[in-house]
Amino acid sequence: MTATWAVVGADPDSDAIVVALWDDAEIESVRLARADFPGWVAARAAAHRWVWGDTTAWYPDLLAAGVRIERCQDLRLCHAILRDTMFVDATALRAAHHWDIAADVDGGARVPTLFDVDVPTGTVPREIGETVAEFVRQRDVLERTDARLRLLTAAESAGALVAAEMRHAGLPWNVAEHERILTAELGTRTAGGMPSKMIETAARVRQALGDPAVSLDSQPKLLRALHRAGVLVESTSKWELARQTHPAIEPLLAYKRMSRLLSANGWTWLDEWVHDGRFRPVYIPGGVVTGRWASAGGGALQLPRQLRAAVRADPGWQLVTADVAQLEPRVLAGMARDTAMATAARGRDLYASLVEQKIVETRQEAKYAMLGALYGSTSGESGRLVPRLRRAFPRAMGVVDAAAKTGEDGGLVATLLGRTCPPASAEWTRVQRAATDADVSPGEERLARSRARERGRFTRNFVVQGTAAEWALAWLADLRLRLARLGSDDAPPHLAFFLHDEVIVHAPAEAAEAAAQAIRDSADAAGKLLFGDFPIDFPLDVTIGTDAVKA
DNA sequence: CGGCGCGGCGCG
């Protein structure tokens, strides 16, 4: 008899690992020496859905031993989703506080860095008894709900596998190319730490300001120096500076660009984060309340486009870079079942369609209008254009407007698959209640309205950003399985990077076209999984090359 | 010295 579930945990009395095989009830339990565990898993990697407390605690060792599994349930991640969802009563899960643990960012445990990433690193129970107990609690909850939460927990768990596998594989990174870019932008390294072009540019700024000693790295000092030179800005941010006309501005903006590159992704970053030609960031699935991933260390999700050229395939391999055009509007059209919006988006640039249909005048306006709709702009160019979308796509706008209203009223909203936003804080509720008092001051009233609108913008965006994250998880989950079936057994194409609506796949050259097709097929499958037969598509921009610079 | 808030800026 083949068990559906294989629950993995530590033997409380020894160094052994226990696997409890389950269907409707426990079938048997197997005790394994640690050293035998990877081989045992490898022999039945696709036979079970592997259940464990935390993918970051169990999977890296398997990967190091060359073992990949097909499916899992990550109890830590699923606990958080089921505990908070508004669609099923999960009282038993809410009581299990020892599972309320945020991501263990050092889970890989072999992070080759100089510094520990300073995020709390709690751990969920490892022991088999408590692991089985939590598995049973989640199973009972999932049995009482519809397919959506089962889809979501499966997708979230698949994301955990992808994250561990991508960290294991790393993003191929060409140090020489990165250094070439640094030298071209910043000049040569000097003993003092500041590269030559930065030193020269700083001197030009000081010259133009008539202040030979001013610090350019201290915001208050720089602001005072600008004022003394007659540049009356309120901040030193680049967009405010860019509006000024003064000889110091051009070199100052150049200095700020260089300073940013040096501190965020300079030589120090290279030493710390790139080893053996691989950048290995820590990905944190479910790290954002909306369900998006976060990252810790290395700034994986903020790599500047400037450095794209340093992402370089191994010899004989290629990189397949793919991103979805206008993911969030498409997801909104799908979740609202807004046929007009889906039609405008079909197979092409949604923003161009809005211009053609004379909903707005220019593509740029279309973009601002859509951002305003998703983020809740009320003022400026963007806020002015939103009503046009409301007239053109009442169903889609109805979904985000309703989410905003619910949030303003202190209610909960959820994504398509049931991930639910956090409740309003006690402080938020207190401020709202104070505003209903008979003797409320105008200030209190204003504060309450402002906080209510803030929360409305959050819940408005939550439903779309969160459902887009679900689409992306479904895409990743399907793609990792398709890729594993391509290429030769010892060198299949693999995911190397993921950023909200974009993937980079590292593939043997002969498998690159097939990988590109797999990426497209997975996008189609994700659309079907979330939106069924509703005719919304998710066209991709796909580029195959030796680097990750998009065509 | 470490912790923390802030301004600033990179990404979607």
Place this chain on the structure above:
DNA sequence: AAAGCGCGCCGCGCCG
């Protein structure tokens, strides 16, 4: 241009 959402990381400056 930002605006309006979600992040992480840097350096500075202040505080204990």
